[in-house]
Structure formats: C-alpha cells, structure tokens
Amino acid sequence: MTPAQLRAYSAVVRLGSVRAAARELGMTDSGVSMHIAQLRKELGDPLYSRGPSGLVFTPGGLCLAGRSAEILGLQRQTAIEVGQAGHGRRMLRIAASPLFAEHAAPGLVDLFASAATNLSVEVSVHPVRRFADLVASRAVDVALGPRAPDKRGQLSVCPFLHYEVLTVCAADHPLAHTSPPLSRLREQQWFLGPSAAAGDGPMRHMLRGLGIPDSHKRVFPSDASAIEAVRQSTALTVALRYAVGDELFDGTLGVVDGPDLRADGDWCATTLARRHLQPATTELLHIITTPHCRQAMTRSAGADITHYTPHTHVVRWN
Template identity: 25%
Template structure:
C-alpha cells in the first residue's frame, strides 16, 4: 500500500465522491480513481461501492479505511512533533477526561501544565468512554482517562490503571424513593446511564441481574454527558449510577442523594487509555504527569472538602 492510495481512500470517504476527494487533495479525478483502483487490485478485494448517490464502502473497505485513518493521523502527529522541534509549529494535545476528574483535578493540573508548556494547544473533551472510543480508534485523540470495558482492552487499547473508585445509585435530593434500601424498589423508575455497546451487558449485570432484579430496557435512557444525566435526575426524577464521590462535589452539593442499598457494586477502575501501539508526544506525557501529580496532592490533602470527595478513591499509580 502506498501513502497516496490511503490518502485517496480517506478523502473519498470524507467527501463522499471521487470529485470531492480530488478537490480535497488537489488532484485530478483520474488520479484519484487510478489510486483507488490500484489499491483494490493490490488487495484483491472490492473496497468501494459506486452508486449514483456517491461512494460507499464494502466491509473490506471499511476495515481498510479505519487503518488508513490511523496511518495518516500518526504521520500527521509525527510531522507536527518534528516541526515543533524545529520551532516551526505549535505542539497540541487532545485528551478526554472523565467528568468527575474534570470537576476536581483537571483545572489545577491544566494551570500547572500551561506554566510548563505555555505554547502547547490543548483540546479537552468530556470523556465518557462511549464518546472517546471512536476518536481513540481513529488516532485523532492522544489519550483518555476513563473506565475501559474489559472486552476492549486487549484488542484495541492499552490501558494503565490509575485508580479505583466506589459507585452508588443516586436520585435527586428529596426524591420520593430516597429512603429506598433495595434495587428492587427502583425497578418501576426510569434510569439515565452512560455505557458503550461493549459494556452494556456488564452494566446491567452489575446493577440488576446479579441481584435477581430485572429492569425493562426501555426504562434506560442513554446519556452522553454529565450535564445531561444531571438534568434527567433533577428534572425528570430518574435514577442514575455514578461515582459515589459526585455527591460530595461542591458543584453538586445538596442536589444528589446516594441510596443506602443492600446490594453493592464492584469498584470501577479508571485507566489512562491510549490506542495500542500509538506514540504519545512529550506534551501528552507532560499533561498526564500534571494530572497524576494533582490527583496525588488532592487524595493526600488534609482539607475536609478533599477528604469528603476522595475518601472512596484508591490510587494505583
């Protein structure tokens, strides 16, 4: 496979047509067509589906497209890092941080990082794994700090354990069922949860089935941000399952009530997740170091507010 062939493949997918790919790459349509035809011939597999509505991809084409994006993104990262070393370009880091770290550790860590590397461009995302997963796969994100479904770790991603934290079922302050003592009392309620297709079954097992409970799947609302989940809990009387320390955050004080249920869930492991075999830049390593350093400071803090938040957290790094 040649670089120009992979570029033609990705540009065709992004633009949806040969004409659009040619315009994006600054080539003739004939050159793009030739590159794609050569790629199909070399692989001895049909990669594209040509229709009057535009280009589509066969299953073989979709597989190769995913790898092509990774290759091109890795090359772009290498070019940017080398240009940065020559003083010709700014380095940048794209990272996704799980919401409760975003509300606690992230702000002071970013301040410390920017003092050390003021010219690095930062792009930060709220990391629920369902959101970060696709960007990590494509190589458009450097790392994510997030729980990682066990089935995904060996195949696609490298994960370094960061910490374990306890979880709790929660409702809004003053909810009619805030005195519930069993998950079985909550099966007629709507739930707002975050999950990926890979960890949905494990989530249901953790919360319900291993305790002999069964929740109608239609009662589960799939939310992709902390703000959305919080709105559903507070304004729609839904139940949620989340890090137990959220109830101690100043931003959420008096708004969430953890339920004292007789059924318990296993601690959740938070990982530093990267795409397997990817190479992190010096700036990405520096941001991770700043986050870990701040996390250690706050977990060892004597302040009552920090103790209330981090008492159910166990650092692993």
C-alpha cells in the same frame, strides 16, 4: 504510496463504497478508483472485491486498512507538531469519555497546562469503544476514561484513578437510605446524564442490569444537571461518589442502598507503547498518577452545564 492514495483507500474502507468515499473527499468516483488501482498495481494485491453483502477484503487489504489509518494519523500529527514547533508551542490531543470529560478533565488539564511550558491541550469527547482506533491511528495522543478494548494488543494502559458510582435521590425521598426491591426501582422516574443514558461504562451497565424501562428515563445534557433536577424532584439518578460527596454530607441528597445500586471502575490512560510517545504525553502520564493530580481531578467534579456538551465538545487550553 501517496497520502492521496491512502486517504482514498481509507475512506473506501470506512464508508464501504467508492461513491461514498468520493463524496466525502470531494472527488469523482473515477478519481477514487484511479487511486485504488494505483495501490493495487504497486502492492500486487487486489485489496478487496465486491461481494453480495458489500466489500470483501483480502488479508493484504485488511493490513493496508490498518496501516493507512496509522500513516495518515502520523502525517497529521507531524504537520501539527511542525506547525506548533514553528510557533514555539506543542500540542497534546486527548480523547475523553463523557463521564471523565465532565468530572475529571477540567481539573487535570488546568493543572497540567499550568505546569507544562509552551503547551496547548485539546480535549474531545468520544465513546470508549473508539479509544483504540483513535490512539492507534494517532488521531489523539492519549485516551482517558474506562479501560479500552485492545484487540490488536498495540496499546499501553495505565490505571490512575478508582471511582465509585452510587444511586442517589433527594434527602426526603421515600427510598432514601432504604434497600428497595427491583420492582419498586423499575417504577421510579430516573434522571440521567449522558454517561448513564448512552455511555459504555459502569453507570450504563448498572442500569441495564436493573432493567429500568426507557419510558421511565429522562436524559439531561450533563450529570450535573441531572443531579440538580433530582435534588428538586422524586426521581433517582446515578452519580460519582466524589461528585455528590458534599450533598451527601450536608443531607441534601440521600443514597438508595442495594448491591445492584453501586458500581465502581478505574479510569485509565490509553496510549501507544511508551517508545512511540511524544514528550507531552510522557509528561501527562508522569503527573496523572500523583496525589496532587488526583486531588485536582476529584475537586473539579460537576462542571458547569454551560461549559459541557457531550460527544462533540472540544476545549483547548493554552
């Protein structure tokens, strides 16, 4: 099996057709088909057939789909590590959920990168549902955010920070420090950051439970910008307790009470099994549970909106 064959097969699996795979890889359809034919011959397995609703994979084809992603990820990681080593540097690639990326990643990475030697850190923002595939394929070294579903049982999960989500409003809002009925909450305007509007953590689940109509939601590019807009309006929002702690203390924001208006969760570090980790990942797992690191993450709450772009943002610390 060659990397070119595995790339072709992985693209067919992911995109569902030879033509789409060829277009993505910049090849001809016949070139992709040739790679697939060579794999079938070498492995003695048809890998997949075409059914009425798309490709139907054999058990061997499904096995190769997972292995090809893992092998190609390992190849990419090796190329990066060799290149970094040749220049005396190492690379740590982190996938982060939108909420973690905005409120905790800056403090964590600043602390870790300043303590580690010859290290570059790359942070990319992804939905939690992609964590398992990103880590298993070695596209990233560690995923930070809510616990990721692991259907294959291949991953190691280390909880490191508990957090609480509150419903807040301007201090002079009529609902501040009250427990309004659900009907009243559904009448309100809600200003939401990306984690609450389209994430897959406690904020999103809480809003779904409340049944807030989409027509009453306005989405902002960051949680920080949503909170700032709420401070100057009659809207409500959901926020991390530690992100709005100063505003709650000085009275510029108020809490809307109620059992359905609070949620909590744990941020976790998701990695491969410990024996497969590169040294930089092991170093991160060691520091991430320390009180010093927890303080750095919570102190950095509310990154400046100009330095945060959800879903696609990649930041490197050197």
